Amino acid sequence: MICILVRHALVRIAARLALLGVVAFLAACGSLPAFKQMPATLSLPPDAATPLAKIVAASTPPGEHSGFRLMPLGVYSLDARIELARRAQHTLDVQYYVIANDGAGGLLLRTLKEAALRGVRVRLLIDDLYTASTDQMLLALTATPNVEVRLFNPFCCARGSLAGRFAASAFDIHRLNHRMHNKLFIADGVMAVAGGRNIADEYFTLNSAQNFIDMDALVVGRVIAELATIFDGYWNSEEVYPIAAIVQPYAGRTVMASDFDARVGIGGPAPKVVLPPADVLGYGPIGEEFDAGRVGFLWGVAHAVADPPAKLRYMTGEEAFATSVTARFWQQLLTAENEVVLTSPYLVPGERGMAGFKQLRDWGVDVTLLTNSLAANDEPLVHSGYARYREKLLTEGVDLYELSPARTTRNKRLGIFGSSLGRLHAKTAVVDKRLVFLGSVNLDPRSATQNTELGIAVQSPQLAREMLRIINISKLESAYRVRIDPPTGKLEWLSMDEDQEIVLYDEPESSWLQRLKINLLGPLVPEDLL
Structure with a gap:
């Protein structure tokens, strides 16, 4: 099961390490780079001429603050992200706890690359806990122009398995116990998807063994600026490293875009997400409303909040709680x-x-x-x-x-x-x-x-x-x-x-x-x- 918090991983991994008796040996294997070349970048101002900006303008009644479309249906939520990525013209800012090496993860990453090839600036920020099966694919994605991938609070070494990662960092558990659980997807600075879903089949009712009841919302309006500021704060934080500073290609190979293409099957047609005609709220697929140039939203005054990226680094437990979501x-x-x-x-x-x-x-x-x-x-x-x-x-x-x-x-x-x-x-x-x-x-x-x-x-x-x-x-x-x-x-x-x-x-x-x-x-x- 992909969506488990680090607490569960710690319990299981500690038991394995005790049996193997390798903690002391592996703990000395390495550390994070002392210096990282990571220029700060910020969200770009929205361009009112983009198709998504025009849809937002046409959908917003005078004087309204922020609009929301709830997405209780998993496949609709996945489709919304794909539609946004395919229609974006300037920027995609993407932040997740998990992007899995499965159908949903491959489809999203493929769509991000296709956007970058159109000239869209893609900034992808992922927590490093569950990247053992995806870090090579993510590294290969950075060979695409306009794509930058960063890892939040990364593991230093022994990256081939979760158990190995913790073993190699046995004396750094306090730092590694701090994970980025945020989920955010912003397109062209005017539309976002936010909520509880990670990017994996089970969040979109595409897994044959187990699936989640979850909730996301398509978001527009003034709260988007707050979400963009939150993303920038994480993107430029001390806890974040460029993926190339942490992950090395297998066998000393040069990172090549073709490696990513092979992993996601980009040479063939993109997988299609099968969508029912309507969800439980009576809404149809969001792409149909995008095509019509206007989307129905529910409006209200909204504000976004997030924990500081450095939560606990300079804080006691009580201080961390006081500043928490x-x-x-x-x-x-x-x-x-x-x-x-x-x-x-x-x-x-x-x-x-x-x-x-x-x-x-x-x-x-x-x-x-x-x-x-x-x-x-x-x-x-x-x-x-x-x-x-x-x-x-x-x-x-x-x-x-x-x-x-x-x-x-x-x-x-x-x-x-x-x-x-x-x-x-x-x-x-x-x-x-x-x-x-x-x-x-x-x-x-x-x-x-x-x-x-x-x-x-x-x-x-x-x-x-x-x-x-x-x-x-x-x-x-x-x-x-x-x-x-x-x-x-x-x-x-x-x-x-x-x-x-x-x-x-x-x-x-x-x-x-x-x-x-x-x-x-x-x-x-x-x-x-x-």
């Missing part, structure tokens, strides 16, 4: 007067989060949380961190729902999952049916004090209405409601099947081995690693 996310939640509805795939509130939820409930605010069940969670040990707080949340009066893989597979409204497992990955919140928050931040300790994150807050009752509609589809049709049975004090999981209430008394759809693992190992994992 998580802290500003909680500031928005605590403005609620009536209700908060929140989705987070990794839900480990900690004592600070529990105090926030208790405060909301003391004020009489209804709180609804949707997260993954044990069966839906791609890492059971993370579920153990959530399970520590589950009964406390219920006791405070929180309405708690856990996603069911089986019910998600049967529910076709958010994508065709086939026989694959359905998992939650959307990070969203709605406050008082007026304020929407979406982005990359999970409600867990890692997002709060370790990873960098990106979020957008939007004041828009219309957008809130659409977001609640999407959340309710998962909550009511694809999830279990969790409650405490008053007579016994034990947990129960409720669902409705064919108008009949079903009550379960163990973690639903989970195996005895999964339950044993979290019961035995869960209490041993420090919460700040979750």
Whole structure:
């Protein structure tokens, strides 16, 4: 599974290293370059004459601030990125935690190269944690004119595997525990895609084994300038290195554009993304509206926030939290007067989060949380961190729902999952049916004090209405409601099947081995690693 946070990798890799006994030997293998030649570059001013700028101008009512088109359907979200890249004329600024070596990753990278060959300046920034299978392809991409690729917080050496990377940097774990979890795609300085999706098949319902329910938005308007400033801050930060300073071609070869072409099959026709005629909100493929010259958006006042790239480098844990997207996310939640509805795939509130939820409930605010069940969670040990707080949340009066893989597979409204497992990955919140928050931040300790994150807050009752509609589809049709049975004090999981209430008394759809693992190992994992 590609979309796992570094906490999961650390647990597994530490076990392997202990067995191999090679940590001390490999730790001395190398270090990052002491000097890097990396000229600062900034976002270019938008050109009103570009096709995308003309579409934005035609789509924007007088006096509006920022526009949003929610994209709950994975294939629509992938298609939006491809359409933007194909229509861009000046710039593409792209920032991701993961770009996988698979169909979706290859298609996007191919499209970026094609844009560069048209004269578009492409700046591609990727976190280095999961580049073991892509760094040679990314290095080869830089042989294309107008393309620059940079790595965030890179590993120094032993780059052929994730285990080898950590082994070779065993005394540098504090630095490497700091990852860039942001997701952002800006075209011509006038349109962006932001939200929770990385670039891999499972985020776009293209994986045969497991796929995510997730959320992105197509964004236009004044908030684009804020997103561009955030991108520039990361692009020029001390944590970033040009890929050529870190990655060497295999066998001392010269980096050649043909190497990239061979890897993504650029000599043949581009793969086609099969699109349904409409998504659950009634919107059609975005390309059709681009062709018509006008796009329907929902409008509101929006602001983008991101963690500083140097999070923790010069900060204590408390200072990192104070400047974090998580802290500003909680500031928005605590403005609620009536209700908060929140989705987070990794839900480990900690004592600070529990105090926030208790405060909301003391004020009489209804709180609804949707997260993954044990069966839906791609890492059971993370579920153990959530399970520590589950009964406390219920006791405070929180309405708690856990996603069911089986019910998600049967529910076709958010994508065709086939026989694959359905998992939650959307990070969203709605406050008082007026304020929407979406982005990359999970409600867990890692997002709060370790990873960098990106979020957008939007004041828009219309957008809130659409977001609640999407959340309710998962909550009511694809999830279990969790409650405490008053007579016994034990947990129960409720669902409705064919108008009949079903009550379960163990973690639903989970195996005895999964339950044993979290019961035995869960209490041993420090919460700040979750």
